[in-house]
Amino acid sequence: MPGQTNDQQDHNGESLTEVDAVVIGAGIGGLRMLHQLREQGLTVQVFEAAPDLGGTWFWNRYPGARTDSESWTYAYSFSKELQDEWDWSERFPTQDEVYRYLSHVADRFDLRRDIAFDTRVESAVYDEDSARWLVTVAGGRRYRCAYLVTALGLLSLPYKPDFKGLEDFEGQWHVTGRWPQEEVDFTGKRVAIIGTGATAVQAVPLIAQTAAQLTVFQRTPNYVLPARNYTLTDFEREGIRSSYDEIWRKARKHPFGYAFDRAGVTKSDVTPEEHQRILERGWETGGFRFVFETFDDMTLDEEANEIASEFVRNKIRAIVKDPETAELLCPKDYPIVSKRPPLGHFYYEAFNRDNVRLVDISQTPIDEITANGIRVGEDEYTADIIIFATGFDAGTGSYNYIDIRGRGGETLEKKWADGPRTHLGITIDGFPNMFMVSGPQSPFGNIPVVVEGTVEWIGNAVTHLRENGLDTIEPTSEAVASWWQLLQDYINATLLPKGRHSWFLGANIPGKPRGVLFFFGGVGTYRKTCQAAADSGYADFTLDSVAPHGQASTAHVGRTTSRPAPQSVS
Numbered sequence: 306m307p308g309q310t311n312d313q314q315d316h317n318g319e320s321l322t323e324v325d326a327v328v329i330g331a332g333i334g335g336l337r338m339l340h341q342l343r344e345q346g347l348t349v350q351v352f353e354a355a356p357d358l359g360g361t362w363f364w365n366r367y368p369g370a371r372t373d374s375e376s377w378t379y380a381y382s383f384s385k386e387l388q389d390e391w392d393w394s395e396r397f398p399t400q401d402e403v404y405r406y407l408s409h410v411a412d413r414f415d416l417r418r419d420i421a422f423d424t425r426v427e428s429a430v431y432d433e434d435s436a437r438w439l440v441t442v443a444g445g446r447r448y449r450c451a452y453l454v455t456a457l458g459l460l461s462l463p464y465k466p467d468f469k470g471l472e473d474f475e476g477q478w479h480v481t482g483r484w485p486q487e488e489v490d491f492t493g494k495r496v497a498i499i500g501t502g503a504t505a506v507q508a509v510p511l512i513a514q515t516a517a518q519l520t521v522f523q524r525t526p527n528y529v530l531p532a533r534n535y536t537l538t539d540f541e542r543e544g545i546r547s548s549y550d551e552i553w554r555k556a557r558k559h560p561f562g563y564a565f566d567r568a569g570v571t572k573s574d575v576t577p578e579e580h581q582r583i584l585e586r587g588w589e590t591g592g593f594r595f596v597f598e599t600f601d602d603m604t605l606d607e608e609a610n611e612i613a614s615e616f617v618r619n620k621i622r623a624i625v626k627d628p629e630t631a632e633l634l635c636p637k638d639y640p641i642v643s644k645r646p647p648l649g650h651f652y653y654e655a656f657n658r659d660n661v662r663l664v665d666i667s668q669t670p671i672d673e674i675t676a677n678g679i680r681v682g683e684d685e686y687t688a689d690i691i692i693f694a695t696g697f698d699a700g701t702g703s704y705n706y707i708d709i710r711g712r713g714g715e716t717l718e719k720k721w722a723d724g725p726r727t728h729l730g731i732t733i734d735g736f737p738n739m740f741m742v743s744g745p746q747s748p749f750g751n752i753p754v755v756v757e758g759t760v761e762w763i764g765n766a767v768t769h770l771r772e773n774g775l776d777t778i779e780p781t782s783e784a785v786a787s788w789w790q791l792l793q794d795y796i797n798a799t800l801l802p803k804g805r806h807s808w809f810l811g812a813n814i815p816g817k818p819r820g821v822l823f824f825f826g827g828v829g830t831y832r833k834t835c836q837a838a839a840d841s842g843y844a845d846f847t848l849d850s851v852a853p854h855g856q857a858s859t860a861h862v863g864r865t866t867s868r869p870a871p872q873s874v875s
């Protein structure tokens with residue numbers, strides 16, 4: 306019966322808890338999904354492997370961890386009261402502040418009572434006769450539900466290269482994406498950090514302040530944009546509060562979910578001098594505004610991109626005093642934004658410190674970890690602490706750790722052996738009533754905005770089923786194939802395929818199938834596409850009801866709907 310949890314025993318006498326929905330993950334996506342489904346009157350059980358909520362914001366507590374999205378858009382928009390009562394302290398909030406925000410949300414809406422922490426889901430198996438998912442968690446407890454929602458996060462499974470010799474290392478080592486809850490003291494220590502992505506870029510300037518020496522191992526330099534963080538005044542907070550309607554209107558339309566204005570300018574509209582002046586303004590404004598509020602063709606046009614790329618290189622050359630180090634820090638063989646650009650908080654400036662050195666491993670890779678540090682060719686770099694800031698198995702990584710089986714016992718692992726296949730990044734053919742929040746092939750962008758759109762879509766789909774006496778929703782294989790093709794078309798219209806080792810394409814993980822892991826048609830376009838899919842009466846889906854004798858009867862077979870045109874990055 307809807308709205309009630311029900312403990313039963315199955316025919317083997319083993320206990321089985323019935324709920325309407327199981328949600329896996331208690332990060333930004335899972336918390337919002339729990340609230341949505343509960344408001345719709347469903348019983349919901351959330352499982353979270355960590356001892357507390359937060360997801361990304363629980364695990365990534367390394368020094369310097371903070372959002373690269375502006376605080377006033379790195380939030381939920383569903384509750385005006387929540388917006389009105391929460392005070393952000395900075396433009397880019399720290400890990401601790403985001404964690405406190407999520408805890409506040411959980412307390413305010415009494416979410417914790419439906420979350421089982423320290424509980425890893427081991428398997429989720431679909432039973433065709435009953436149209437129910439059977440979910441088993443570590444320890445063997447089992448749950449049966451109509452709807453399975455995975456909110457596993459898109460950057461949640463850290464990747465640590467398998468360097469030879471780590472077991473012999475006599476110091477401590479840490480992975481940024483699994484940072485310990487106890488403080489790590491760098492005072493007077495020799496610290497080595499491997500990786501120069503968004504995570505390392507945040508950590509380096511802070512660790513440099515206390516470490517005796519910090520050695521940064523760089524394989525590929527990044528285009529690091531200045532964050533230009535600042536603390537918010539009461540006056541600014543008041544201004545933000547009074548403009549929330551406008552903020553969300555902009556963010557929901559923006560290609561990456563930010564409340565930014567369209568630049569309205571392309572390279573051909575301006576003189577070379579004017580071009581530099583606009584880039585300079587973007588650089589001073591900071592954050593991703595450098596990309597989105599300067600030139601609408603930066604990610605689309607090779608010449609416009611090269612002007613911006615060279616602009617950043619010249620900034621690096623101006624900031625970093627040692628010319629050799631500056632050149633090593635300059636990305637030269639891929640376009641800006643084809644990899645996700647990090648935001649720096651005095652990152653390049655850190656290389657002007659006497660205790661920070663850069664080791665270029667682009668030609669000679671790390672050979673091994675030794676008892677005393679890291680060996681690259683003939684050189685050994687001693688370290689007391691090694692930090693792996695080596696990224697994530699993005700998009701699909703976390704799905705490999707749950708045994709998910711759909712119709713006919715088909716495993717998701719097998720289904721996705723050549724890369725993920727979904728419809729809308731939310732549903733999968735052969736896996737009825739399974740929904741993904743921030744799943745592979747959904748948009749990469751400002752996550753809360755993406756999450757809220759998806760959660761509302763899932764909520765509406767569930768309502769549609771229940772109001773129409775239907776049991777299951779599942780995309781047609783044609784819709785899934787056409788979504789895959791659409792993703793290729795969108796990314797190929799940009800310069801993104803040129804990124805080196807880009808996790809957008811799975812290219813950062815050795816052996817991972819290369820493919821487009823995210824929707825780059827724009828968050829605005831994505832929202833319209835999802836809305837159109839619902840407005841068509843779920844024409845891309847098969848909607849079934851289970852007949853009393855246990856046979857599924859097809860109530861509706863979908864057809865492929867037309868989709869809006871791609872959204873230019875503007």
Ligand code: NA7
Pocket residue numbers: 460466499500501502503504505522523524525645666671694695696697805806808813
């Ligand atoms: P990233 O951006 O994937 O960065 C990982 C870094 O680790 C990157 O510099 C890699 O170099 C480096 N790396 C990976 N494997 C190796 C090996 N084997 N040897 C040396 N260096 C290596 O991950 P982040 O955690 O920094 O950021 C991920 C996202 O999280 C971020 O964009 C935000 O959205 C949040 P490479 O570039 O591959 O040569």
